[in-house]
Amino acid sequence: MAVRLEIALKPHLFDAEGFELCRKIREYFGWHVEGARVLRVIMLETGLSLKELEEVRREIFTNPVSQISSFRPLATAFDFQWAVWVGYRPGVRDTAGSVALEAIADYLRRPLSPHDAAYTSKIFLLQKSALDRSQVETIARELLANDIIQQWRIAAREEWDSEQGIGIIIPKVALRHTPAVETIAMESDEQLKALSDARHLALNPRDIPVIRRYFLRPEVLRERARVGLHGPTDVELEAISQARSDHCNHNTFRGLFLYKDLDTGRETVVDNLFKTCIEAPTLAARDQKNWVVSVLWDNAGAARFDEDHLYVITGETHNSPSTMEAYGGALTGIVGVYRDPMGTGKGSRLIAGLYGYCVGPRDYAGPLRPHLHPRRLLDGVVAGVRDGGNKHGVPTVFGNLFHHPSYLGKCLVFVAAIGLMPRTICGEPAEQKKPHPGDIIIMAGGRVGKDGIHGVTASSEGYSERTPAGHVQIGDPYTQKKMHDFLLEARDEGLITFITDNGGGGLSSSIGESAHLAGGAHVALDRVPLKYEGLDVWEIWVSESQERMTVAVRPENVDRFMELAALHEVECTAIGRYEDTGKLHLTYHGKTCGYLDLSFFREDFPQWQFEAHWRSPASRGLTEPVLSEPTAYGRLLIELLASPNLCSREWIQRQYDHEVQGSSVIKLLVGRRGDVPNDAAVLRPVLTSRRGLAVTQALHPTYGQIDTYHMVAASIDECVRRLLAVGGLLNEIGGVDNFCWPSIQYDPKQNPDGRYKAAQLVRANWALRDMCLAYGIPLLSGKDSMYVDGHLPGPYGERHKVSGLPTMQFTATSIVEDIERCLTMDLKMPGDWVYVLGTTRHELGGSEYYEKLGYVGLSVPKADPEKFLRLYQALEAAVQEGLVASCRAVGRGGLAVHGALSAIAGELGMAWDLGAVPVDDSLSPAAILFSESLGRFLVTVAPRLKDAFEAHFRGLPMGCLGRVSERPVWTIRDASGQEVLEESVEALGKAWRLGPAAGVEQET
Helix, strand or coil, X not given: CEEEEEEEECCCCCCHHHHHHHHHHHHHHCCCEEEEEEEEEEEEECXXXXXXXXXXXXXXXXXXXCEEEECCCCHHHCCCCEEEEEEECCCCCCHHHHHHXXXXXXXXXXXXXXXXXXXXXXXXXXXXXXXXXHHHHHHHHHHHCCCCCXXXXXXXXXXXXXXXXXXXXXXXXXXXXXXXXXXXXXXXXXXXXXHHHHCCCCCCCCCHHHHHHHHHCHHHHHHHHHCCCCXXXXXXXXXXXXXXXXXXXCCCCCCEEEEEECCCCCEEEEECHHXXXXXXXXXXXXXXXXXXXXXXXXXXXXXXXXXCEEEEEEEXXXXXXXXXXXXXXXXXXXXXXXXXXHCCCCCCEEEEEEEEEEECCCCCCCCCCCCCCHHHHHHHHHHHHHHHHHCCCCCEEEEEEEECHHHHCCCEEEEEEEEEEECEECCXXXXXXXXXXXXXXXXXXXXXXXCCCCHHHHCCCXXXXXXXXXXXXXXXXXXXXXXXXXXXXXXXXXXXXXXXXXXXXXXXXXXXXXXXXXXXXEEEHHHCCECCCCCCHHHHHHCCCCCEEXXXXXXXXXXXXXXXXXXXCCCEEEEEEECCCCEEEEEECCEEEEEEEHHHHHCCCCCCEEEEEECCCCCCCCCCCCCCCCCCHHHHHXXXXXXCCCCCCHHHHCCCCCCCCXXXXXXXXXXXXXCEECCCEEECXXXXXXXXXXXXXXXXXXXXXXXXXXXXXXXXXXXXXXXXXXXXXXXXXXXXXXXXXXXXXXXXXXXXXXXXXXXHHHHHHXXXXXXXXXXXXXXXXXXXXXXXXXXXXCCCCCEEEEECCCEEEEXXXXXXXXXXXXXXXXXXXXXXXXXXXXXXXXXXXXXXXXXXXXCCCCCCCCCCHHHHHHHHHHHHHHHHCCCCCEEEECCCCHHHHHHHHHHHHHCCEEEEEHHHCCECCCCCHHHHHHCCCCCCEEEEECHHHHHHHHHCCCCCCEEEEEEEXXXXXXXXXXXXXXXXXEEEHHHHHHHHXXXXXXXXXXXX
């Protein structure tokens, strides 16, 4: 029997969600809606009796204090002009519906039928508005629903049926389709290329002849005939496309680059960026640092935390799905990256999540029409990561946000995760794992559906209207949390020999890759549990449906493993066995549908090749602007503090629970009001220990407009300084590189600047190599996501290609020996001395100051690790001796912005003398205040420690700027003694907290 249950807040209570909807309607469209109410709807298709339905309505789904509910329409209890119903399309993961069924089963103390279902949706009632139907359609389409995953219906008050309401809507998948295995004809390379385009396989043209030759080999034909196969099957071709995708195989980073400097004519062959710029410095650092435990092969890197524990860390991106469906894409990204630590070694416990968002301008009003407006996209992405972390019980401890018009084509969503595991499990090293022939292959967690199909191939091409919607998924953090806890218990009992996650490529990747370690695998795809019937066999194999892990268990341990799974209510199914046949053997109802040599995936495929042409910034026409000195420094600083890339992001950060698990030592937000972002977060993963783990991130996309070498170098150097600023150790810094790059394959029509973008990628990797070698940083993990391009419609239906700025987010960790010595950036006490460490240069290229004035510039900030290291070592020693009261790494915005933030956080004033700033050459006050030179810190020191502190920096660039004052006013004098700025800290803080709205308020 199908029924509809509606739930609402009592009419006299404030509806926060409705209030927020009215605010967004006003902010997004400028329309006034006086009020809104939100009704929650659960469509139940169950065998429950009327008595049981009434019980679960009353006891499970209704709070008698604040809510009313009914199996009849509730809308008539409220005055409204329009009703908008929004629900998922068939096949989209409905997490709340699944939890509703679990709650019913728990309450009734009996299992429900496998055919019982619950589908959740919402009804939005718009009150006291003068909107017409077209405006309500716009609100539904642009604000309430995403037509890729959701459907909606609109009714005016006079159209509303008081008896039936919206009716009974059951979005059940009904695939009237009998699964079959198709034999593929590939008589020519051209035929296979056309098939690749039609099926979104994203096969590289150079791979196509290799694939065809394999299936024509006489020995291959004979072996396939013995198992009943002749030509290649669709299952095999899909598996090959997943394995060969740039997303999975990193073909670009393993490619051959013919690099040419067009200014000098010098040519360089760069063979395999991964080996030369990532693997080589990491192995060099590992050989010198005994704390590096496992790198370059597993889902995440592992490093020593203390004598009894390892920490693991990894980073990921989820750009394409988030561009199409912001909430689902970001949610899937964060829960997906969580599974990497869960699948590292024999499994780790999640202790932290991180994020980074690069999106178009929030107030974009230009002619291009992205699939989701940047404002709505950012709101959805923020909510997705929020629900992924908060509902999983993982603290989200740090993050970045960067706005730029280039991200209109495809946004960037960086996510990262940190886990903790014991050094040994049942006497064996925890980081070691390997499936053995005879081990049973178990799929644990969620079921398989059409969601997530072609995710990795969609991520291996630019975004357009042809991008398949099927790769968008909705993650389920509740299911994954249960699986997380279950797998840790199974791990500690020694039941797991191998574990990995089902991420990109689904089973085809997790089993396809792990089969190489065992020597082969046999999988019965008809045993894979499905969300609904009718999936083709190839879809079962490549679906990226979420919350799934692949686990290898010895036959004698399977019963106990399944017993624990049942205890934790985690679905687990044995779907095959690892073998030593050298084959990947797939069957469906006893018939072979795939039979591939494992050696095929490692042989004969040609290295991708790229032409890379570089011109220096000056030869590309970039110049350094000649500017007069500002006349109103205070107003300029206030406007910079309110700019989109510098202002407060508290509205984002407050949505993330960073206190769950109780391990935060230094939070992202610090200061008297607890609202100013610190340089890094510090965790206490082992609560009985005073040892901490510091983590931070940095990215500088606008520097890449000048030179991506210096962009990457700046990001790494900033991370090093940020870790030192909280008390981290220089010798125990580990890194994670996350590259996001536009297409680099040259095409005179489609990608005429591909050679230049390829050169930018080469230079970025050279910087990664040089900086990691200079600072001794092993890359514990990393990720590359190419094809950050979009094709957007313009006002007349024309298409515009929009390529994102080349971007690299760097994440770094370090050990804090004693958490009681940690530092924050806020000013502490009146009378403290204020110092700047490091040299300020005329390096304003790509800066916020130049951006404000409409320039890019030429003088990009440059790193000099050899000079910086002596200063960093001196600061590390001073911090360890307890000589520093506060510390801030100077980054985007320069000394003025970071001095202001320190004062805002401490709610104290300062008096500065710019003549004390160590500079190269003669600099104007504007250059001193807004240059973004690297290698610098702002620190404060208690008066009694002044001499001891200065002793550490003899012979190093250091200047005493002045003192902290109780009066919350910041005054700055130039070298001649002329006052150039006097602003109240309250005014600075107000501008920073309001952001771009500060200018609107000022005008009003």
